[in-house]
Amino acid sequence: MANIRDIAKLTGYSVTTISRVINNHPYVDEKKRQKVLKVIDELNYTPNRTAQNLSYGKTHNLAVILPFVNHPFYSQLLNGILEAAFSRQYKVSLLPTNYDTKLEHQYLEDFAAKSFDGLIVTTRSNHLDDFIPYFQYGPIIFCEETPDGKAPYAAIDLKGSLSESLTYLKEQGIQRLGLTLGRSKRISRNSKLTIQLSREYFPEFDEKNIFWDCCIGEDGVKAAAFFEERGVDGIIAIGDEISAVLLQHWTSSKKPLIIGREDLLISEIMGFSTINHHLKDCGQAAFQLFYENSQEQIKIPYEFIPR
Amino acid sequence: MANIRDIAKLTGYSVTTISRVINNHPYVDEKKRQKVLKVIDELNYTPNRTAQNLSYGKTHNLAVILPFVNHPFYSQLLNGILEAAFSRQYKVSLLPTNYDTKLEHQYLEDFAAKSFDGLIVTTRSNHLDDFIPYFQYGPIIFCEETPDGKAPYAAIDLKGSLSESLTYLKEQGIQRLGLTLGRSKRISRNSKLTIQLSREYFPEFDEKNIFWDCCIGEDGVKAAAFFEERGVDGIIAIGDEISAVLLQHWTSSKKPLIIGREDLLISEIMGFSTINHHLKDCGQAAFQLFYENSQEQIKIPYEFIPR
DNA sequence: GCTTGCTATGAAACGAGTTTCATAGTTTAA
DNA sequence: TTAAACTATGAAACTCGTTTCATAGCAAGC
Numbered sequence: 033m034a035n036i037r038d039i040a041k042l043t044g045y046s047v048t049t050i051s052r053v054i055n056n057h058p059y060v061d062e063k064k065r066q067k068v069l070k071v072i073d074e075l076n077y078t079p080n081r082t083a084q085n086l087s088y089g090k091t092h093n094l095a096v097i098l099p100f101v102n103h104p105f106y107s108q109l110l111n112g113i114l115e116a117a118f119s120r121q122y123k124v125s126l127l128p129t130n131y132d133t134k135l136e137h138q139y140l141e142d143f144a145a146k147s148f149d150g151l152i153v154t155t156r157s158n159h160l161d162d163f164i165p166y167f168q169y170g171p172i173i174f175c176e177e178t179p180d181g182k183a184p185y186a187a188i189d190l191k192g193s194l195s196e197s198l199t200y201l202k203e204q205g206i207q208r209l210g211l212t213l214g215r216s217k218r219i220s221r222n223s224k225l226t227i228q229l230s231r232e233y234f235p236e237f238d239e240k241n242i243f244w245d246c247c248i249g250e251d252g253v254k255a256a257a258f259f260e261e262r263g264v265d266g267i268i269a270i271g272d273e274i275s276a277v278l279l280q281h282w283t284s285s286k287k288p289l290i291i292g293r294e295d296l297l298i299s300e301i302m303g304f305s306t307i308n309h310h311l312k313d314c315g316q317a318a319f320q321l322f323y324e325n326s327q328e329q330i331k332i333p334y335e336f337i338p339r
Numbered sequence: 340m341a342n343i344r345d346i347a348k349l350t351g352y353s354v355t356t357i358s359r360v361i362n363n364h365p366y367v368d369e370k371k372r373q374k375v376l377k378v379i380d381e382l383n384y385t386p387n388r389t390a391q392n393l394s395y396g397k398t399h400n401l402a403v404i405l406p407f408v409n410h411p412f413y414s415q416l417l418n419g420i421l422e423a424a425f426s427r428q429y430k431v432s433l434l435p436t437n438y439d440t441k442l443e444h445q446y447l448e449d450f451a452a453k454s455f456d457g458l459i460v461t462t463r464s465n466h467l468d469d470f471i472p473y474f475q476y477g478p479i480i481f482c483e484e485t486p487d488g489k490a491p492y493a494a495i496d497l498k499g500s501l502s503e504s505l506t507y508l509k510e511q512g513i514q515r516l517g518l519t520l521g522r523s524k525r526i527s528r529n530s531k532l533t534i535q536l537s538r539e540y541f542p543e544f545d546e547k548n549i550f551w552d553c554c555i556g557e558d559g560v561k562a563a564a565f566f567e568e569r570g571v572d573g574i575i576a577i578g579d580e581i582s583a584v585l586l587q588h589w590t591s592s593k594k595p596l597i598i599g600r601e602d603l604l605i606s607e608i609m610g611f612s613t614i615n616h617h618l619k620d621c622g623q624a625a626f627q628l629f630y631e632n633s634q635e636q637i638k639i640p641y642e643f644i645p646r
Numbered sequence: 647g648c649t650t651g652c653t654a655t656g657a658a659a660c661g662a663g664t665t666t667c668a669t670a671g672t673t674t675a676a
Numbered sequence: 677t678t679a680a681a682c683t684a685t686g687a688a689a690c691t692c693g694t695t696t697c698a699t700a701g702c703a704a705g706c
Binding site: 078079080081082083085086091093100101102103104107108110111114115118123124125126127128141142144145146147249273276277280297298301302 | 385386387388389390392393398400407408409410411414415417418421422425430431432433434435448449451452453454556580583584587604605608609
């Protein structure tokens with residue numbers, strides 16, 4: 033495979049001149065430029081991107097840390113990031129953690145090795161403080177709220193959407209509220225917020241009405257039995273698929289009022305309320321923060337869809 | 340940011356020795372090794388990945404060309420690729436084309452610039468022949484069948500699954516078969532195959548019973564009206580979401596027998612037949628072909644799920 | 647007529663690593 | 677005892693681009 037020195041030799045000009053032609057610098061004699069282009073074409077030469085990156089000290093590569101891809105939440109978010117990134121000529125690498133803190137740490141080391149110009153962390157597995165030493169290597173943007181202005185983020189407005197959901201359930205006369213939440217070990221900030229708000233809007237809310245470790249659709253089967261047993265009549269679920277399975281497996285006649293969180297097609301078909309968190313916008317905003325090396329903290333407006 | 344020559348100066352050893360320590364080469368005096376490691380730690384030094392890549396002539400980067408990510412087909416496939424890639428220390432870049440042939444071509448030029456060690460093409464937008472000149476830059480693996488042994492692939496067994504679907508519909512006494520297919524402009528090979536097989540199994544199959552340009556869930560609304568109008572009683576749809584919407588909007592009492600293609604949760608909930616094409620396996624196989632630089636052509640076994 | 651300023655060019659340094667090769671001291675084997 | 681083999685080390689070349697700097701021809705300005 034030819035390199036720039038081959039082109040220089042074949043044309044009889046210097047490497048500098050070839051570089052100038054490649055980069056459309058002025059100050060190259062038109063005849064020489066033409067000859068260089070001709071030889072480049074003949075030899076089918078393409079400048080080596082890695083060498084260029086080394087020179088520039090930039091990779092034009094952005095990495096996205098996420099637990100996994102095959103979940104609507106992440107694929108929608110990713111979609112927004114990709115769209116924004118490619119419109120700015122950035123390539124996007126995926127770094128799936130599966131919530132493995134060691135793996136995530138390894139990715140941070142990759143970042144320190146200048147593999148990427150920036151990092152978008154959709155969901156982090158390590159503590160925020162573990163990220164701080166890596167801020168020196170380039171912008172790190174989060175897609176979750178960070179406590180007190182420590183790091184830039186573009187996040188969904190979970191507090192807003194939950195408040196509206198709870199208000200709605202109250203207006204609809206719900207008596208006994210139930211929640212499905214994720215991991216019961218290492219409870220997420222989002223779970224804590226959900227519980228806290230539930231208590232605010234439903235002072236009589238009983239924490240025994242929380243169905244924990246509800247992660248994939250199938251978990252809805254057990255959740256249905258659980259909530260029926262406990263006489264729950266209104267549920268805020270962690271996802272639309274779970275909501276769907278839950279409703280499907282509800283045996284007694286009176287179905288509960290359920291609110292999903294993803295605005296998937298299934299929520300429309302089964303007719304339950306949901307929230308569109310505008311994840312694509314969130315992804316685009318996250319990229320923009322990276323691109324502008326901004327320290328801003330942005331909450332994306334959501335849309336509550338009552339049904 | 341420190342580089343290898345800084346470490347060399349500070350320790351008083353040569354750059355070569357530092358490099359040997361970094362790469363765990365033998366032939367380094369244990370005391371010196373310890374001192375080097377100490378200085379590396381003090382300076383918080385990490386070898387620059389781009390420089391290493393330039394030296395090695397490899398990037399340990401794999402790219403995946405795909406139309407978009409937020410579709411179950413691609414996110415499942417991607418999931419398999421990612422899992423396999425990360426177990427082999429490869430990073431994965433996403434190259435979304437949105438079916439834009441020019442953009443895809445640009446990605447091929449990136450490949451020629453040695454941005455990536457290999458390319459997995461899930462769905463191509465350009466003609467296969469346009470890819471051939473790029474084979475010289477590294478393995479290009481397809482996730483679609485290629486005509487006559489021209490290129491390696493790991494693809495779903497569409498012919499098998501369609502045949503089984505058609506057999507099933509015949510056994511169930513279907514009289515008038517309908518199809519939903521994708522783009523009517525630039526008809527895909529898959530669409531052609533679907534039509535061809537439909538004719539084989541249903542000699543009386545009428546091409547007027549094809550609902551074209553059926554791409555997203557919502558298209559199912561129109562599809563339902565279309566098929567009802569034409570008195571269709573069995574449908575092979577291009578996806579599960581479309582199947583769901585179609586069934587949902589079917590107004591007359593007797594619902595058609597419908598077969599989806601993705602084994603999404605919704606197919607179980609609504610109780611229609613579907614096919615699990617084992618896309619994750621497909622993605623893993625594709626990576627393996629890249630990794631072994633194999634020319635093999637693999638079809639992934641599918642599972643037909645009658646309901 | 648002399649100083650600027652612009653066009654045009656290339657040698658060499660730079661980015662940050664790896665690898666080859668030469669050298670030399672020690673062991674080991676015959 | 678001597679040749680071969682192994683350990684240990686570093687200078688310099690190499691990967692492949694970009695950029696700086698020096699040089700020089702030529703035209704415009706005063």
